[in-house]
Amino acid sequence: MAMTRAALTDIDIRMLVKGDTPDARASAAQKICSRMDQADLDDEDRAKAQDILRIMAGDAAELVRKALAVTLRESPLVPRDVAMQLARDVESIALPILSFSPAFTDADLVEIVRIGGPVRQVAIASRPKLSEKVTTTIVEHGVEQAVKTACANDNARFADRTLQAVVERFSKSEAVLAAVAYRRVLPLAVTEKLIAVVGDELRDHLINHHALPPDLALEIATGSRERATVDLVDQAGRAPDVRSFTRHLKAGGRLTASLLLRALVQGHMTFFEWGLSELAGVPHHRTWLMVHDAGPLGLRAIYDRAELPPRLYSCFRAGVDAYHTMEAEGGELDAERYQERLLERFLTQPRAAAPEDMDYLMDKLDRLRAEIGRMDRAVGEPGPAAEPDAFQYV
Structure with missing residues (x-):
């Protein structure tokens, strides 16, 4: 075996098979597993290495099997039959493999979730990747x-109906509802269900970090929900269906010049375009051409058609110009820094918006800068020291 001759010694393998004590065999197993995982194997060597793993998985000593499970918990070298054998072993051996091993199929994981018991269910739930089926x-x-x-695992994929089922099944569990609420992305229907059952803190998080159905956003914005406020500009930026959102705002009397200006200078150009389209009664593709017309007439024409206040046109012109300048410069900016830069450019223009809009935009800029500061500190801070493996031989 070329791999064995290059990476291991005959003594290692004899110690694995005939070692007098579990400790000796476990030490050999850990050494062999580490070297196997680092070796570049051809098909023949891979098959022979997997035969050695089968010997380890059948060893009577728990320490040997644990050495295999911990050392190769993330390795593609472990064959499926060995992974399944280890998954049925005692928890100290099963959990590392269940938490990480790529050897399992979705069908394997589904079966283990059904019959494996709570501890194994939790291990599977924490895996680096989970399909909707699992x-x-x-x-x-x-x-x-x-x-x-x-639910707290953002690398776990959920069907919309499955997340709704979570909210229904665990409507009294604050821990589960919080895990759902703090997912990076939530379907509108799930957000709506959550808002109806969670407490004030989680409700505020949902409103401030997730898109809401348009009718619910308007209901909260108009004060019909106690102790809740919604920033319609933020909601406009998150809306998955911008056209429907602008139509709801118009129907509710909230598609105002102030809202459009605030959205524009925060970079929500798509919402701004659709808002003008709705107010002017002009198809979106024509509105887009007029807004982004290189000359001075397009924006003015669609602005007047939308019957927005003439006194604010210069502010909108400055906002569109700032947006185009940012786009022309390009550069790799995250969403927060892009928004910060755009706000700074607008706020340094000589044209002033209404006092309440300027106050809102200044406050928004302050909050963005604070958030960027927190992000920078988080990146700059050293992370926690890595915990040693549960099993390790030196």
Whole structure:
């Protein structure tokens, strides 16, 4: 075996097979696994290495099997039959493999979730990647901690109906609802369900970080929900269906010049275009051409057609110009820094908007700068020291 001759010694393999004590065999197993994982194997060597892993997985000593499970927990070298054997082993051996190993199929994980018990369910829920098929099974058959862990795992994919089922099944569990609320992305229907059942703190988080259905956003904005406020500009930027959102705003009397200006100078150009389109009664593609016309007449024509206040036109012109300048400069800016730069450019223009809009934009800029500062500090701070493996031989 070329790989064995290059990376291992005959003594290592004899110690693995015939070592007098579990400690000796475990030490050999850990050494062999580490070197296997680092070796460049051809098909023949891979098959022979996997035969050695099968010997380890069948060793009577728990320490040997644990050495295999911990050392190769993320390795593609572990064959599926060995992974399944280790998954049925005692928890100290099963959990590393269940939490990380790529050897399992979705069908394997579904079966283990159904019959494997709570601890194994939680381990699977924390895996670096989960399909909708597996998360659906966790939600249907998993204990509360497993469902919470899966929902808190942003690398776990959920069907919309599955997340709705979580909210229905665990409507009294603050921990599970919080895990759902703090996911990076939520479907509108799930956000709406959550807002109806969570407390004030989670409700504020949902309103400030997730898109709301247009009718709910308007309901909250008009004060019909106690102790809740919504920034319609932020909601405009998050709306997955901007056309529907602008139509709801118009129907509710909230598609105002102030709202459009605030959105424009924060970079929500698509919303601005659709807002003008709705107010002017002009198709979006024609509105887009007029807004982005290199000459001075297009924006003025669509602005007047929308019957927006003539006194504010210069502010809108300055906002569009600042946006075009930013686009022309290009550069790699994250969303927060892009928005900060755009606001700075607008606020340094000589044309002043209404006092309440200027106050709003200055406050928004301050909040953006604070958020960027927090992000920079988080990046600059050293992370926690890595914890040692549960099993390690030196």
